[in-house]
Amino acid sequence: MRLPLLALLSRGPAHGYELKQDLEQLLGAAYPQPNIGQIYVTLGRLEKSGLIEGEEIAQSSRPNKRIYRLTEAGTEALRAWFEETADEPRVRDEFFMKLALAPRTGLADQIALINKQRREYLNTMRNLSKLSATEDRDNRIAQLLIEGAMLHLQADLDWLERCQEELEGLE
């Protein structure tokens, strides 16, 4: 959450609630929205580390609001962020360990584990398809987010298929 908030602030000063709305607009309904409390906590931390600075604005009829702006150090942190490449996705470690260890325990069958996991992935895939159909078609960023999740899931399903091909009939 830290760097996305910095990135949103690079356009100009804003308060916490505006940042939440910006995020919602950008990522669409697909993205599980962070709650406003989480945003305020993160802004507090960013201010403490000198990446943003806050200014209290007095409002006559409502409580004061705090407007944040990006500092020089904040801009630097953002630059460094864009400079780095992101980590690769990882294999589902927990499921993999279950699969690897099941035969030694005698408590679970590998093929049954694969079938169960596949059902779960397929259900999630189905929900993603539905979400993609209801999400605004013109919100490309939101659609790409959903498609990314679907392609990852597809890869996991393909991998389950490989596991099944290798392990079927071995027990």
Add this chain to the structure above:
Amino acid sequence: MSRTADPDDAPRIPLLRAEGLVKTHYGEGAPAHAVRGVDLSVRHGEFVAVTGPSGAGKSTLLHLLGGLQRPDSGSIRLDGECTDSYSEARWATERRRRIGIVFQFFNLVSNLTVADNVELPALLAGTGTRQARAEREKLLAELGLEGKARSMPGELSGGEQQRVALARALVNHPRLLLADEPAGSLDSKGTREVMRLLSRFHQRGQTILLVTHDARLASAADRVVSFFDGRIADDAELGGAPARGTGLSGVLELKD
């Protein structure tokens, strides 16, 4: 197209019931056991996807169910009626009336226009010229191909050709639509389009059996049969709540 699925008055007899299907291909080399004892029922209004790796025998299964190939043993009932003694000609008739099929490579008649490709099966099934044209116009409009009636298949994109193939498969209002890797030669946009259309026809009551290796496409179905090595490994109804908490938000959440 006006048929709707009402679970309450749907007949109890499954639309399709296969029992003990076996098919072995004898070519060069060792015999390939493509289908090794499959029982499968499809109820009226159901959308069933059969998935599995390539070479698992799922296309052979679809061919058996559409009468394009004959099983070595086992039995297939359509609407409760045993098809075991059907002749080739009878199967051909059924494929015009009760069963529509779409294939990976569209299989359109390349020297006929789009309109003729769609109208031909209707005319062969005995529909009058005027009505065949009306059906064709309705379907092409529905599939976003209004302006393409006079085009030749070769002038269309893959996605468009597959939509023509879908119109052709549905022109006689078959009770069962069989789809064999319908997005197998399409790009991701074409895939989404096919997925959307299959879901739409299904929502109106069309019974569909889809064979695909693509999990995204399969997830449009309400039941997924996993096919491995000629056998059914799992048969799962979709649409229930995810067994574990994470579900959607888990796969969509962006972490720092």
